[in-house]
Amino acid sequence: MLPQGDHNSLFINEIPKWGEPYPNILNRQSVLECLTDYLLQVNYRGYRPDPRKVLAVRQSDRTATLRNASAPIRQEVYYFIEGEIFPKEGTTRMKVGQSPSELAEELLVQHYERLYIWVAYDFTKGSPPGFRKPFDNPLIIKGSSCPNPEQVNRRQAPEGVNPRFFLPDPLAANIGDGGISPDVALDEIASFVTDLVKRDFRNALPEGDNPPIWDEPLIGIASATDPLFERFQDPEVVGPCHRFPEEWLPGARSVISVFLPFTGHISENYSRSQRYSAVEFSSGKWNGSKFLNVVRRALVRFAESHGASAVAPNIDPRYDSDGWLPFWSERHAALAAGLGTFGLHQNFISEKGAFGRLCSVVTTLNLKPTERRYTEVYGYCLYAFDGSCRACINRCPTGAITDAGKIPGRCETHGNKEHLKDWNYGSCGHCSTWIPCSRGIPAKIRKTL
Ligand code: B12
Structure with a gap:
């Protein structure tokens, strides 16, 4: 049951359950x-x-x-x-x-x-379980029909690298465009989102002189029928709770994924030596998350203005999760959309690095998929590439990252309780700052692309 908190209470349940009386979240x-x-x-x-x-x-x-x-x-x-x-x-x-x-x-x-x-x-700081509005259609569970990764191995696991992080992408790097003539060109979508990022007053810190939070975005497209979405249902990837584009939106043809890098202002204020995150970063993360929703909603309107429909799974009433396993993963969608790969720190590494955030929409627009330039799940991670990097392991103040992987949650409360408490911000961004993949693909890997 929802707490029927009074309007002045700060402890209002942010995300109600579907069908229950309207909670006091908007007067x-x-x-x-x-x-x-x-x-x-x-x-x-x-x-x-x-x-x-x-x-x-x-x-x-x-x-x-x-x-x-x-x-x-x-x-x-x-x-x-x-x-x-x-x-x-x-x-x-x-x-x-x-x-x-x-x-x-x-x-x-x-x-x-x-x-x-x-x-x-x-008003929700993370991507929590959602409204739990049920899906209308029975859930589709397919699991993987992709080739076994071992059969598509393209190079040997590097010496000293935990094989868990040497994972070939089960599909060819380029899924091809299938000769489609897209409803809208990628450039048009990219300039629409870039314009929003540059002009919308909400892309700004409330503090100081209101510097922008997000820099120019990267946009990628996945086909809604890409077999990778089946692979995401495998238990070692996300799991059967991960929904297909078609389930979010019947008739879905494409997924648009957006990577928003933090601006130089935010990274410059995050010094290498500080134990906790800078207020600029914490504010950017919290206020920037609201802006991710601005982008999600704008892309839905963009699709509608082209006579199509769209759904942003992460702010859809049906969005939920099985613990930390989401019904829609922004990072996995971004990997399918050609935007980049995972890193040992479990952050997503794009061409503009890992210091940023992601959002996506599923649409009936017929769009040309973006070529995937990588053939491994950790393709842009220097550790997985040749074992030469341990920067995120060394940087994590909680010991959450080892070369056996990341213990999710260990880092979660670092700085949230005491540090920046009065600001009601908190959070840690050490594992995406001051490392070779913070602001781009590590140079050694870039040369091979
Ligand atoms: C739950 C959650 C958390 C949880 C747990 C994190 C986790 N790893 O599960 C907690 C609260 C700890 C958390 C913390 C943070 N989070 Co968080 N979180 C999410 C959320 C809601 C879902 C994450 C998820 O998909 N988990 C599912 C599990 C299965 O994912 P996984 O274990 O990492 O997946 C691995 C397997 O799939 C494996 N794998 C094995 N075999 C195969 C085969 C194939 C083919 C593939 C593709 C993969 C694969 O590879 C993956 C990587 O190791 C997303 C939002 C969303 N809906 O996507 C944000 C999200 C991932 N979080 C984000 C961020 C930024 C953070 C923080 C850095 C926040 C901060 N302080 O700034 C921290 C630290 C993150 C970290 N390094 O762990 C961003 C990531 C942006 C980026 N550049 O990567 C997201 C995408 C939010 C957003 N909208 O931008 N988060």
Whole structure:
């Protein structure tokens, strides 16, 4: 059961279960008042929708206020009224004889559920179990039909490397484009996301002079029918709880994966010697996670504007996990989408390194898959490449990484409790900073690509 916490409680369950009464995660009355006010303003003597206006929701009591987009403030989230809450042009135009409060109520009936889902996810620090809304269709469990990795071995396991980290990708590096003519070119998607990253005011730290959190992104595409998604269901990969693109979205044809690297400002403030993470990083991680959701939602709208549909599994009401095994893994999806490989630290290493985060959407758009330039699951990891690197092992302050792998969870609380407690941030980023794969593919490996 959900705790029926009062509005002022900070201990509100962020992620409700489906079908239970609306939890107190978004104050409905305040949203209604904001919308009424907005409708009054933009319908005054003619209709002039205002692209600057945002609904600002604060974390403490989940009430909304109407504001102009400006620098983000700590513990708030923002949604553009035009284009984001109401993607369809003209939705906020009042009909003859209609009062602003009538239209506001009408719109809220249609959009409140979606809004409270957004708020729940945007105020959650990680990617927790989700709403547990059941999938409509019976789950598909296929498991691997990929060739046995041992049969596709392309080179011998390097000397001194734990064989666990010498894993050939069971598929050929390039799955080919199948001669498809895509609905949208990759460049168009890339400039859409890059533009968002560059221009959206939410890509900024609330602290200091509000420097940006994320740098230019990398975008990759996987085919929704790539056999790797079957392989992900194998117990040693993710497990049968990992859902197929088709289950998230019937008719799915492609998966768009985005890697967002942290900006230089964030990495420069993370010195090599500090025991705990810098406030810039912790804030960037927490506030940057909200921005990942901005990107996810924008990509869904992008697909819809091209006459297709899309779902962002990580903020979908059906998203859940079996312990730490997610119904959709951002890193595994990124590997399928040609963006990079795993590292010994279990972070994902992209062409822009491991110091960043990932998001993805599943879409019915027919897109050209990105070529995978690697043939091994740990292809961009210098340890797995030739055993010459132990940087992340040495850097982890909790001893969570050894050459037998990473003990997930050992690092999880490092710095979360005492360090940066007043900021309500916390978290550790040692295993993705000051190592050869932090900001790119290690040079020795790059030469071989
Ligand atoms: C659960 C979770 C955690 C848990 C457990 C982590 C874990 N390893 O499972 C905890 C709370 C500890 C955690 C911590 C952190 N997390 Co976390 N976490 C997740 C979450 C929700 C799911 C992770 C997952 O898929 N686990 C499943 C298991 C199976 O994954 P795995 O063991 O690593 O998988 C291995 C096997 O598949 C194996 N393998 C064996 N055979 C084969 C064969 C094939 C073909 C393949 C492909 C693989 C394979 O290779 C993999 C790597 O070793 C994702 C979000 C999401 N939905 O994807 C974020 C996510 C992974 N976390 C992320 C981050 C950044 C972190 C932190 C660094 C946070 C921080 N402090 O900044 C820390 C430390 C991460 C670490 N190095 O362990 C990012 C990773 C970004 C990146 N560059 O990699 C993600 C993707 C969130 C995001 N949206 O960006 N996390």
